[in-house]
Amino acid sequence: xxxxxxxxxxxxxxxxxxxxxxxxxxxxxxxxxxxxxxxxxxxxxxxxxxxxxxxxxxxxxxxxxxxxxxxxxxxxxxxxxxxxxxxxxxxxxxxxxxxxxxxxxxxxxxxxxxxxxxxxxxxxxxxxxxxxxxxxxxxxxxxxxxxxxxxxxxxxxxxxxxxxxxxxxxxxxxxxxxxxxxxxxxxxxxxxxxxxxxxxxxxxxxxxxxxxxxxxxxxxxxxxxxxxxxxxxxxxxxxxxxxxxxxxxxxxxxxxxxxxxxxxxxxxxxxxxxxxxxxxxxxxxxxxxxxxxxxxxxxxxxxxxxxxxxxxxxxxxxxxxx
Numbered sequence: 001x002x003x004x005x006x007x008x009x010x011x012x013x014x015x016x017x018x019x020x021x022x023x024x025x026x027x028x029x030x031x032x033x034x035x036x037x038x039x040x041x042x043x044x045x046x047x048x049x050x051x052x053x054x055x056x057x058x059x060x061x062x063x064x065x066x067x068x069x070x071x072x073x074x075x076x077x078x079x080x081x082x083x084x085x086x087x088x089x090x091x092x093x094x095x096x097x098x099x100x101x102x103x104x105x106x107x108x109x110x111x112x113x114x115x116x117x118x119x120x121x122x123x124x125x126x127x128x129x130x131x132x133x134x135x136x137x138x139x140x141x142x143x144x145x146x147x148x149x150x151x152x153x154x155x156x157x158x159x160x161x162x163x164x165x166x167x168x169x170x171x172x173x174x175x176x177x178x179x180x181x182x183x184x185x186x187x188x189x190x191x192x193x194x195x196x197x198x199x200x201x202x203x204x205x206x207x208x209x210x211x212x213x214x215x216x217x218x219x220x221x222x223x224x225x226x227x228x229x230x231x232x233x234x235x236x237x238x239x240x241x242x243x244x245x246x247x248x249x250x251x252x253x254x255x256x257x258x259x260x261x262x263x264x265x266x267x268x269x270x271x272x273x274x275x276x277x278x279x280x281x282x283x284x285x286x287x288x289x290x291x292x293x294x295x296x297x298x299x300x301x302x303x304x305x306x307x308x309x310x311x312x313x314x315x316x317x318x319x320x321x322x
Contacts, residue, residue: 001165005172005173005176006075009075009114009172010075015029015056016057016058029042030042034243036063037064037065038065044121049120049123049124050119050120050124051175052118052176054117055072055113055115060106060107060108061106062240062242063105064103064104067100068120068121069097069100070098070119070120071097071117071118072090072116074095074115075092081096081104090115091159092159093157093159093160094159096156097155098153099153100144101150101151122144125141128189131193132197135197135198136197136204137154140152152207152208155207156203156205158203161199171185171189214255217251220240220241221237221263222263224240229291230290237260272287272310273313276310277313283314
């Protein structure tokens with residue numbers, strides 16, 4: 001890639017300068033809703049089908065979705081996405097394409113880690129899906145067009161592939177140096193998708209179907225409670241998921257048929273029962289260790305759930321092991 005183009009793209013942005021001086025990531029740049037769904041209206045000028053923005057460095061980018069098809073191209077360094085709890089590290093030349101139903105977060109990057117996000121409107125994504133039917137992109141595009149479609153992403157490894165790097169350079173040059181002629185951008189982007197699809201057997205290094213939205217939310221709630229059962233709060237979880245506490249409380253009740261408090265108490269009791277049976281830790285220490293403050297309440301709940309007091313269960317467990 002031309003040095004001047006990479007230098008321009010890698011320049012520190014106003015947003016990054018704010019972060020470097022201690023400011024938190026400003027969600028208002030990306031969304032206006034309760035869920036953290038990055039909105040095309042915040043990132044794309046009116047009437048545009050394709051736009052570009054550099055990935056924001058120097059901070060973790062929290063769990064989010066988009067209301068558009070997104071392509072990230074790593075120009076230098078590396079960028080790590082976390083999708084469905086799994087880390088996916090992209091190196092220079094790698095491309096990830098995510099439909100709008102994918103929830104993901106991105107780990108903090110530094111100065112050398114340069115990624116550009118190509119934002120593709122629903123209108124253009126729909127026309128692309130027709131051009132790329134019966135290719136590796138078919139299902140990704142089909143699900144993207146559905147209101148409740150499945151999240152699908154594809155990763156390609158393109159470093160050293162001159163034909164692709166030339167297409168990318170032309171695309172970025174048009175987006176950053178010229179007046180972003182939509183006709184040229186459409187043709188160039190279509191060509192990039194077409195080339196990736198035709199060479200997918202050699203270039204595709206990862207493809208995955210993800211859980212639906214409810215599945216992602218279930219796993220986030222359970223994962224948070226299991227990792228933070230001693231001090232977990234609905235308020236903290238709501239901040240992690242970018243949902244208001246009342247709305248999250250309603251979602252949890254719909255997904256689990258139980259309240260957040262009930263799920264938390266169940267996890268604490270499960271941990272406590274495991275410690276009672278498998279260790280000789282004093283019961284009083286276990287009670288405090290799993291987050292209970294009221295010993296009488298703990299003993300009452302323990303017996304109600306297990307049919308025995310903690311001491312009775314420990315004694316029975318030891319007898320069984322003999």
